Amino acid sequence: MRRIRLLVLNAALGVLDYRVPDGMAVEHGSVVVAPLGPRQVTGIVWEEERLPGESVPEAKLRPILSVLPVRPLHAQLRRLIEWTADYYCASMSSVARMVLASGGALKGGVTVTEYRLTGTQPDRMTPQRKQALEKLVDRQGTIRELAAIAGVSDGVLRGLVSQGVLEPEEVDADRPYPRAQPDHAEPVLSPQQAEVADELVRAVEAEDFAPILLDGVTGSGKTETYFEPVAAAIRAGRQVLVLLPEIALTENFLRRFEDRFGVVPVLWHSSLKSSERRRAWRAIARAPEEGGAQVVVGARSALFLPYANLGLIVVDEAHEISFKQDDGVRYNARDVAVMRGHFERIPVVLASATPALESLHMAETGTYRKLDLPSRFGGATLPTIRLLDLTEEPPERGRWLAPTLAHELFARMERGEQTLLFLNRRGYAPLTLCRNCGYRFQCKQCSAWLVEHRFSHRLACHHCGHEEPTPEACPECGEKDSLVPCGPGVERVADEVREIAPEARIAVATSDTLNTPARAAEFVAMAESGAIDVIVGTQLVTKGFHFPDLTLVGVVDADLGLEGGDLRAAERVYQQIAQVAGRAGRASKPGEVLIQTRHPEAPVIAALAEGDRDAFYAAELEARRHANAPPFGRWAAIIVSSEDEKEARLAAARIGDARPRLDDIMILGPAPAPLAQLRGRYRYRLLINAKRTAALQDAIRDWLGPLELPRGVRVGIDIDPYSFV
Ligand code: ADP
Ligand code: ZN
Numbered sequence: 143m144r145r146i147r148l149l150v151l152n153a154a155l156g157v158l159d160y161r162v163p164d165g166m167a168v169e170h171g172s173v174v175v176a177p178l179g180p181r182q183v184t185g186i187v188w189e190e191e192r193l194p195g196e197s198v199p200e201a202k203l204r205p206i207l208s209v210l211p212v213r214p215l216h217a218q219l220r221r222l223i224e225w226t227a228d229y230y231c232a233s234m235s236s237v238a239r240m241v242l243a244s245g246g247a248l249k250g251g252v253t254v255t256e257y258r259l260t261g262t263q264p265d266r267m268t269p270q271r272k273q274a275l276e277k278l279v280d281r282q283g284t285i286r287e288l289a290a291i292a293g294v295s296d297g298v299l300r301g302l303v304s305q306g307v308l309e310p311e312e313v314d315a316d317r318p319y320p321r322a323q324p325d326h327a328e329p330v331l332s333p334q335q336a337e338v339a340d341e342l343v344r345a346v347e348a349e350d351f352a353p354i355l356l357d358g359v360t361g362s363g364k365t366e367t368y369f370e371p372v373a374a375a376i377r378a379g380r381q382v383l384v385l386l387p388e389i390a391l392t393e394n395f396l397r398r399f400e401d402r403f404g405v406v407p408v409l410w411h412s413s414l415k416s417s418e419r420r421r422a423w424r425a426i427a428r429a430p431e432e433g434g435a436q437v438v439v440g441a442r443s444a445l446f447l448p449y450a451n452l453g454l455i456v457v458d459e460a461h462e463i464s465f466k467q468d469d470g471v472r473y474n475a476r477d478v479a480v481m482r483g484h485f486e487r488i489p490v491v492l493a494s495a496t497p498a499l500e501s502l503h504m505a506e507t508g509t510y511r512k513l514d515l516p517s518r519f520g521g522a523t524l525p526t527i528r529l530l531d532l533t534e535e536p537p538e539r540g541r542w543l544a545p546t547l548a549h550e551l552f553a554r555m556e557r558g559e560q561t562l563l564f565l566n567r568r569g570y571a572p573l574t575l576c577r578n579c580g581y582r583f584q585c586k587q588c589s590a591w592l593v594e595h596r597f598s599h600r601l602a603c604h605h606c607g608h609e610e611p612t613p614e615a616c617p618e619c620g621e622k623d624s625l626v627p628c629g630p631g632v633e634r635v636a637d638e639v640r641e642i643a644p645e646a647r648i649a650v651a652t653s654d655t656l657n658t659p660a661r662a663a664e665f666v667a668m669a670e671s672g673a674i675d676v677i678v679g680t681q682l683v684t685k686g687f688h689f690p691d692l693t694l695v696g697v698v699d700a701d702l703g704l705e706g707g708d709l710r711a712a713e714r715v716y717q718q719i720a721q722v723a724g725r726a727g728r729a730s731k732p733g734e735v736l737i738q739t740r741h742p743e744a745p746v747i748a749a750l751a752e753g754d755r756d757a758f759y760a761a762e763l764e765a766r767r768h769a770n771a772p773p774f775g776r777w778a779a780i781i782v783s784s785e786d787e788k789e790a791r792l793a794a795a796r797i798g799d800a801r802p803r804l805d806d807i808m809i810l811g812p813a814p815a816p817l818a819q820l821r822g823r824y825r826y827r828l829l830i831n832a833k834r835t836a837a838l839q840d841a842i843r844d845w846l847g848p849l850e851l852p853r854g855v856r857v858g859i860d861i862d863p864y865s866f867v
């Protein structure tokens with residue numbers, strides 16, 4: 143190839159043409175560095191016919207500078223980049239950046255210097271040196287890693303290096319990860335599990351696209367079951383990607399994976415250190431037979447990595463909305479996973495006890511294959527569910543637990559069993575006000591109340607992350623000790639438990655308290671060993687966890703999720719409560735679920751009480767059909783924002799005025815967004831409802847493309863939105 147077209151990793155630059163200097167080998171997918179004026183840009187060599195742009199005349203072409211030492215992105219991945227950009231109305235370069243997600247990895251192999259003890263003693267012993275010598279037995283790592291392990295400064299260790307107490311070794315930063323053993327500890331599957339596992343293994347062996355919905359009740363052993371096709375892929379020398387919705391769930395997963403396969407899988411998530419990122423990226427880009435990664439478990443961003451030889455994708459808890467990214471490229475990893483499976487010609491397994499209506503509909507219409515695990519593993523039964531009508535049995539003033547729930551919680555403590563109280567609200571109270579003057583604490587950057595966090599003595603905005611210390615006096619009227627909390631958060635419910643059962647050992651489980659893998663692991667270990675009586679948690683504890691002694695689940699406020707304008711509210715409430723109910727009675731002791739509600743007659747609450755998932759899904763599906771909502775019609779949202787309120791309003795109005803008049807697309811708005819201000823930007827929204835057959839993305843591009851808006855205005859396009867704030 144002498145002349146190439148580059149997809150440049152900068153959306154503003156678009157596509158650029160270059161010349162390849164003599165002797166340089168370049169192919170489609172190669173990642174190269176090219177000159178641009180005085181600067182250099184990174185780009186991916188693309189098929190010219192697939193990347194429209196004006197051709198630069200031969201004489202004007204500049205030569206590229208170098209080819210980066212990474213394997214060219216294969217054609218299937220290039221098709222995935224194109225599809226994702228097209229479907230989500232995003233730029234190809236922003237999708238490509240998610241593929242090339244480690245700057246370090248693009249620079250090629252490097253070595254790092256690691257150190258280990260030699261056995262020599264230092265000439266002079268100090269307390270720190272002594273500590274280092276004790277803590278570093280059998281350890282090897284960089285100075286920084288060892289300093290963290292030993293709890294001493296880098297300087298102490300450098301001193302030991304100069305005396306020969308620690309010796310250096312140059313190691314390959316990309317050294318392979320330990321090999322997973324597909325036969326390490328094969329489980330004995332139940333007949334039901336074995337049947338499903340066989341089907342999944344056959345799908346892997348068929349080496350063809352197969353979207354599969356694994357619909358298994360909570361506690362049915364979905365993980366054990368899908369580990370069998372994982373083993374099959376490992377045996378075949380192919381790679382596996384397992385997507386998990388929350389990083390707090392990975393700890394549990396890693397342990398089970400290690401039990402089954404003898405080693406932990408390769409991890410990918412946004413808080414990896416850059417050295418871990420580069421090593422994981424380079425391993426993923428290498429086939430297992432060449433020492434590459436075998437199994438990768440990660441958050442949604444792991445989906446776009448350049449797997450050398452992918453053989454299977456599993457999306458666990460596939461109904462979870464955290465698979466949807468709400469900024470940048472607003473993609474849904476569940477849906478893109480299916481497309482990746484389509485391009486790579488491999489099976490994609492969506493596992494859930496409460497599948498999304500969209501997924502279930504795909505199964506019912508024959509697009510996805512559906513495999514069922516209808517009963518719990520090991521003879522455990524599903525929990526019984528009872529409604530507590532708070533209009534009949536209200537909690538005392540200032541309390542949130544009805545007497546029956548408190549009574550049952552006591553009974554569990556006496557029997558040495560655990561209770562989980564679920565309330566999807568972090569912090570102590572969602573609103574704080576001054577009883578003297580009525581002042582309410584609000585975020586200055588967002589139209590949202592500040593949430594009190596008592597553990598950390600702070601008021602926090604859950605939208606932008608702003609935090610301030612809780613003041614002692616009202617900032618408005620200066621009155622001391624006048625602040626009153628309104629409504630409950632998990633910390634407040636924990637306080638209530640402490641009052642009614644002072645001896646209870648309580649754990650609050652939220653993204654504030656389980657914010658690192660280590661903390662999540664500690665929590666799981668304590669809960670499993672019976673060192674916790676009562677867990678008070680948010681949606682974080684609704685899924686994945688398996689605590690054998692947990693026999694009571696209390697849903698503190700089942701009505702919470704039904705408020706507001708979320709078009710999937712009923713479905714989400716159903717999923718959350720069914721999932722949290724699924725934590726109860728997973729082993730030998732039967733479980734019970736108490737649901738506190740003021741609306742026992744609401745269809746979703748009634749369906750939960752009856753345990754009638756099919757009826758709920760059928761009714762919800764009918765409602766969606768009438769509203770032309772997914773899976774029947776489609777939605778898209780346009781979010782217009784600016785730091786200047788008037789500028790945002792006028793831009794939204796101009797977009798509204800320019801709307802196309804089409805039979806199959808209805809456009810609502812613009813209207814101020816429910817979250818009218820976010821991070822200092824004023825926001826307006828338009829909502830689009832389209833027939834399934836409409837050319838929705840093309841209509842949006844034709845509509846917005848020609849509009850020239852002020853520089854301060856941002857326009858976000860959200861295809862298949864999950865957030866309506
Ligand atoms: P799910 O994800 O479907 O809710 P899990 O995969 O968490 O269920 O399984 C529930 C529990 O049963 C887990 O502790 C799991 O280890 C155990 N389990 C499931 N299947 C088996 C099996 N075949 N052999 C041994 N333990 C199993
Ligand atoms: Zn804020």
